Amino acid sequence: MKLPSSIKNWISITGTVLATFNLASIVSLMVLNSVFGFGGSYIGLFIYIVLPAFMVFGLILIPVGMRINSKRARKAEQEGEPLKWPIIDFNNPAVRNAGIIFIVGTVFLLIISSIGSYEAFHYTESVEFSGKLCHQVMEPEYTTYHGSSHERVACVECHVGSGASWYVKSKLSGLYQVYSVLAKKYPKPIPTPIENLRPARETCEQCHWPEKFYDRKMRIQHAFLADDANTENIIHLQFKTSSKMTANGVEKGIHQHISPEVKIEYKAVSEDRQVIPWVRYTNSITGESVVFTDSENSYTEVELDAMEVRVMDCLDCHNRPSHDYQVPQNFIDKSLAEGRISKDLPSIKLLAMIALNQEYPTKDSAFYAIKTQVKEYYEMIDPDMLTHRKADVEQAIAQIQRDYSNNIFPEMRSSWRYYPNNIGHMEAEGCFRCHNDRHRSDSGKVISKDCNLCHDILAQGTPGNIVYSSSFESLDFEHPVDIDEAWRVESCSVCHTALY
Numbered sequence: 269m270k271l272p273s274s275i276k277n278w279i280s281i282t283g284t285v286l287a288t289f290n291l292a293s294i295v296s297l298m299v300l301n302s303v304f305g306f307g308g309s310y311i312g313l314f315i316y317i318v319l320p321a322f323m324v325f326g327l328i329l330i331p332v333g334m335r336i337n338s339k340r341a342r343k344a345e346q347e348g349e350p351l352k353w354p355i356i357d358f359n360n361p362a363v364r365n366a367g368i369i370f371i372v373g374t375v376f377l378l379i380i381s382s383i384g385s386y387e388a389f390h391y392t393e394s395v396e397f398s399g400k401l402c403h404q405v406m407e408p409e410y411t412t413y414h415g416s417s418h419e420r421v422a423c424v425e426c427h428v429g430s431g432a433s434w435y436v437k438s439k440l441s442g443l444y445q446v447y448s449v450l451a452k453k454y455p456k457p458i459p460t461p462i463e464n465l466r467p468a469r470e471t472c473e474q475c476h477w478p479e480k481f482y483d484r485k486m487r488i489q490h491a492f493l494a495d496d497a498n499t500e501n502i503i504h505l506q507f508k509t510s511s512k513m514t515a516n517g518v519e520k521g522i523h524q525h526i527s528p529e530v531k532i533e534y535k536a537v538s539e540d541r542q543v544i545p546w547v548r549y550t551n552s553i554t555g556e557s558v559v560f561t562d563s564e565n566s567y568t569e570v571e572l573d574a575m576e577v578r579v580m581d582c583l584d585c586h587n588r589p590s591h592d593y594q595v596p597q598n599f600i601d602k603s604l605a606e607g608r609i610s611k612d613l614p615s616i617k618l619l620a621m622i623a624l625n626q627e628y629p630t631k632d633s634a635f636y637a638i639k640t641q642v643k644e645y646y647e648m649i650d651p652d653m654l655t656h657r658k659a660d661v662e663q664a665i666a667q668i669q670r671d672y673s674n675n676i677f678p679e680m681r682s683s684w685r686y687y688p689n690n691i692g693h694m695e696a697e698g699c700f701r702c703h704n705d706r707h708r709s710d711s712g713k714v715i716s717k718d719c720n721l722c723h724d725i726l727a728q729g730t731p732g733n734i735v736y737s738s739s740f741e742s743l744d745f746e747h748p749v750d751i752d753e754a755w756r757v758e759s760c761s762v763c764h765t766a767l768y
C-alpha cells in the first residue's frame with residue numbers, strides 16, 4: 269500500500285509506534301481487567317488516563333513529523349519560491365490511501381475516545397479514585413467516611429458541584445492534588461474547612477431540605493467515668509430539632525437557623541471559624557435585624573470590618589457529616605456501652621484515656637503503647653488478672669486499638685484535635701461559639717446558653733438510680749462529678765477537651 273512519502277520520517281514513525289503500542293496496551297488491559305479482574309482498582313488510572321495521554325501524544329507526532337518533512341522537501345525543491353499549501357489529489361493512490369486511513373482512523377478514534385472519556389469521567393468521580401488512589405493521604409477521610417450515615421453518598425456528591433465550570437475547576441485542582449501526592453507536597457493534616465466546598469444548597473439540600481420537619485429526637489447517652497469502677501452515667505436528652513407548639517407558644521427549634529425566613533450571618537477571627545465575635549440575625553418577613561457582638565472579645569471596628577461575612581448554613585453545625593473524628597472519651601464510652609470492652613475490668617476507661625490522649629508518631633507505636641500500658645497496669649494491681657481474665661483483657665486491648673485506628677491517624681496528623689465537630693458544646697465550643705450569653709445586641713438581648721433552649725433533659729443518673737422528669741419538663745442538669753457550679757460559668761469544653 270502506498271502512502272505519501274512525507275510520512276517517512278523519524279518523528280512520524282516514532283509517533284505511529286507509540287500510538288499503536290499504547291492502543292494495544294489499552295485494549296489488552298481492558299480485556300484482562302473485565303474478563304479476569306486483573307489489576308485491581310488502580311488499573312483504571314492507566315486505562316483511562318495515562319495510556320490514552322501517551323497515545324494521543326503519539327498521534328499528534330505523526331502529522332507534526334509529516335509537516336516538517338514536507339516543508340523541508342519542498343524547500344529543497346523550490347529554492348526561493350514562497351511556500352504553498354500542499355495539493356490534495358485523490359487520483360494519486362498514495363494520497364487516496366492516506367486519506368482513507370485518516371478518515372477511518374479519525375472516526376474510530378472519536379468513538380474510542382468518547383467511550384474512553386466517558387469511562388475516564390466516571391472513574392475520576394468514583395469513591396475508589398478519591399479514596400484509594402491517594403490511600404495514605406486520604407486514609408483518615410476514607411476511614412471516617414465508612415461507617416458514617418453517608419457511606420453510600422459518593423465523595424463527589426459533596427465535594428464537586430454540578431455544571432461544567434465546577435467540573436473543570438475540580439479536575440484542575442485534582443491534577444494539582446495528584447501532583448502534590450506524587451511529589452509528597454501535601455500538607456498534614458489536610459486543611460479544613462475546605463474553601464471551595466460545594467455549597468450546602470447544592471449538596472445537603474438535594475437530599476435534606478430546610479423546611480423538612482423533624483420530630484423531636486431522643487438521645488440516650490451512656491458515659492463512663494474514669495474511676496476504678498468505670499461508673500456509668502446516663503442522660504436522656506430530647507432534641508428540639510424543628511419548631512413545635514408548646515404551652516408557652518411556638519418554640520422555633522434548632523433548624524430555625526436555616527429556615528427560609530431567617531438569615532444568620534457571622535464573622536470569624538480565623539479560617540477555622542472557632543472564634544466568632546460578630547453575629548447578625550435578620551428576619552426576612554418582618555425585616556427585623558439585630559447585631560450581636562461578643563462583649564469579651566475586644567476587636568476594634570476596623571478589625572471587624574476586615575473580616576469576611578459568612579451566611580450560616582448546614583455546615584456551620586454539621587461540619588463532620590461524613591468525616592467525624594471522635595474524641596477518645598466518646599468512642600471508648602460507645603465500646604463500653606455496647607459490651608465490646610468489658611465494663612467490669614477495673615479502671616479500663618481510665619487506662620484507655622491515658623493511652624489515647626498521648627500523641628504517637630505512628631499507628632504501630634500507638635498499638636504497642638496501648639497494649640503494654642494496659643498489661644503493665646493489671647500486672648501491677650493484680651497479676652492473676654492476666655490469667656483468669658485473659659480473654660477480656662485481650663479483647664479490650666484489641667478494641668481500644670481498633671477504635672484508635674478508626675479515629676486517630678498519626679501519619680496524617682488527623683484527629684479530633686485538628687478537626688473539631690461543631691454540632692454540640694462538650695469537647696469543642698460548637699454551639700457555644702455564639703450561644704454563650706456573651707453575644708449582646710445594643711438593646712441588651714443575648715444569644716442564649718439556657719440549658720433548655722436546644723434540648724430537654726428527661727432523665728439523668730446512674731443505673732438503678734435514675735431521676736426521671738415527671739411532666740415532660742426539663743430537669744435541672746446535675747453534673748455527674750462534683751465541680752461545684754463551674755459548669756454554669758465555664759464552657760464545658762474548657763475541661764472536657766483536655767480532661768486527661
Ligand code: HEC
Nearest residue numbers: 398399409413418421422423426458460461462587590591
Ligand atoms: C455527605 C457529604 C460528604 C461526603 C459524601 C464526603 N465528604 Fe469529604 N467533607 C465533607 C465536609 C462537610 C467536609 C468538611 C468541610 C468543612 O469543614 O468545611 C469534608 C472534608 C473533607 C476533606 C478535608 C479534610 C477534613 O477532614 O476536613 C477531605 C480530604 C475529604 N473531605 C475527602 C473526602 C473523600 C475522599 C470522600 C469519599 C470517600 C468524601 N470526602 C466524602 C463532606 C463530605
Ligand code: HEC
Nearest residue numbers: 417418421425426468471472473474475476582583586589
Ligand atoms: C445523596 C443524598 C444525601 C446527601 C447529598 C446528604 N445526605 Fe445526609 N443523609 C442521607 C440519608 C439517606 C441519611 C439517613 C442515613 C441513615 O439513617 O442511616 C442521612 C442522614 C443525615 C444526618 C442524620 C444522621 C447523622 O449522622 O447524624 C445528618 C445530620 C445529615 N444527613 C446531614 C447532611 C449534611 C450536612 C449533608 C451535606 C454536607 C448531607 N447530609 C448530604 C442522605 C444524604
Ligand code: HEC
Nearest residue numbers: 472473476477478482485507509522525526581582585586
Ligand atoms: C444551628 C445548627 C444547625 C444547622 C445550621 C443545621 N442543623 Fe441539622 N441538626 C442540628 C442539631 C443540633 C440536630 C439534632 C441533634 C443530633 O441529631 O445530633 C440536627 C439534626 C439534623 C438531622 C437529623 C434529624 C433527625 O431527627 O433524624 C438532619 C438530617 C439534619 N440536621 C440536616 C441538616 C441540614 C441538611 C441542614 C442545612 C439545610 C442543617 N441540618 C442545618 C443542628 C443544625
Ligand code: HEC
Nearest residue numbers: 519520521522524534547549585691698699701702721722
Ligand atoms: C453563628 C452563631 C450561631 C451558632 C454557631 C449557633 N447559633 Fe443558634 N442562634 C443564633 C442566633 C443569632 C439565634 C437567634 C437569637 C435570638 O433571636 O434570640 C439563634 C437561636 C437559636 C435557637 C432558638 C430558636 C428560636 O428562636 O426559638 C436554638 C434552639 C438554637 N439557636 C440552637 C443552636 C444549636 C443547637 C447550635 C449548635 C449546633 C447553634 N444554635 C449554633 C446563632 C448561632
Ligand code: HEC
Nearest residue numbers: 489503691692693694699703716717718719721722723745
Ligand atoms: C445552643 C444549643 C444548646 C445549648 C444552649 C445547650 N446545649 Fe447541650 N447539647 C446541644 C447539642 C446540639 C448537643 C448534642 C451534640 C451531639 O450531637 O453530639 C448537646 C449535648 C449535651 C449533652 C450530652 C453530651 C455528651 O456528649 O455526653 C449534655 C449533658 C448537655 N448537652 C448539657 C447541656 C447543659 C448542662 C447546658 C446548659 C449549660 C446545655 N447543654 C446547653 C445543644 C445545646
Ligand code: HEC
Nearest residue numbers: 491492493494495501597748749751754755758759760763
Ligand atoms: C471544671 C471542669 C468541668 C467543666 C467546666 C465541665 N465538666 Fe463535665 N466533667 C468534668 C470532670 C472532671 C468529669 C469526670 C470525667 C471522668 O471521670 O471521665 C466530667 C464528666 C462529665 C460527664 C459524664 C462523663 C462524660 O464524659 O459524659 C458529663 C455528661 C459532663 N461532665 C457534662 C458537662 C457539661 C454539659 C458541661 C458544661 C455545661 C460540663 N460537663 C462542664 C469536669 C468539668
